[in-house]
Amino acid sequence: xxxxxxxxxxxxxxxxxxxxxxxxxxxxxxxxxxxxxxxxxxxxxxxxxxxxxxxxxxxxxxxxxxxxxxxxxxxxxxxxxxxxxxxxxxxxxxxxxxxxxxxxxxxxxxxxxxxxxxxxxxxxxxxxxxxxxxxxxxxxxxxxxxxxxxxxxxxxxxxxxxxxxxxxxxxxxxxxxxxxxxxxxxxxxxxxxxxxxxxxx
Numbered sequence: 001x002x003x004x005x006x007x008x009x010x011x012x013x014x015x016x017x018x019x020x021x022x023x024x025x026x027x028x029x030x031x032x033x034x035x036x037x038x039x040x041x042x043x044x045x046x047x048x049x050x051x052x053x054x055x056x057x058x059x060x061x062x063x064x065x066x067x068x069x070x071x072x073x074x075x076x077x078x079x080x081x082x083x084x085x086x087x088x089x090x091x092x093x094x095x096x097x098x099x100x101x102x103x104x105x106x107x108x109x110x111x112x113x114x115x116x117x118x119x120x121x122x123x124x125x126x127x128x129x130x131x132x133x134x135x136x137x138x139x140x141x142x143x144x145x146x147x148x149x150x151x152x153x154x155x156x157x158x159x160x161x162x163x164x165x166x167x168x169x170x171x172x173x174x175x176x177x178x179x180x181x182x183x184x185x186x187x188x189x190x191x192x193x194x195x196x197x198x199x200x201x
Contacts (some may be wrong), residue, residue: 001063005037010054011036013099014102024053055100069131069159072098077107078189080178080197083171090119091186099140101128103136120145128155134162151180160184163192 001009011021018036020027026049027042034040035050042050051061078091092111097104102125111119126136132155139148149168156162161183170176179200181192 002038003041003061003063004036006061006063007032007050007054007055008036010056010099014054014100016053021050021053025049026095057100057104060100068101069128069155070098071096071128071155071159072107073104075182075184076186076189077180077182078186078193079166079180080171080193081170082176082178085172089190090189092119094182102126103128103134105136105138106182107141120147122147124151126153131155132157134164138168153180155183161188161192163196 007021011018016021016024018032019029020030027046031046035042041047047061049057051058054061054116073096075094075096076091077094078089081088081090090111092107093109094105094107097106104123105126106123107121110121121141122138123141124136124138126134128134134151134153134155136151137149138151140146147168147170149166149170151164151166153164154163161181162192163179163181165177166180167175167177179193179196181189181196183189183192
């Protein structure tokens, strides 16, 4: 893929106008128009600024093929958590939007089981490192819920699922942790959390 197409495509994926990209990269909008039309290529310092604004590497901007795993789409998440000392496994749907190595994650349901205090909607961001490790944060998306914290997951080599831990503020304490998993089906997400619990025992 040519650099002009990569700039145009990435800009569209991020929902940026040419003027937005120009402002982020510190160049004139006319330059972005020229680059996208294939009428020239940016100098190295400008290419670095454009790559940073588009959240891609210089190699990707130059059209080098990447081996990045794509985890965009609909997932099932399952968290091991607690409510008044009682363990709860809460599976629910989540959606991942991937741009480069950055992931925006949004819970689209509270959970499949009805608890008195229930689950909550949340959102977060993660970054993929070396197609293997995901690190990031989460925060409750509802004003009355104070839960927030960090995420550390290991991604399966084919991108089919991820397992790891969350650490954060919860109903049962200021700093607690539990297992977590994300997979393409509810049954698989729950089974992965059970496996993690058994390995720990």
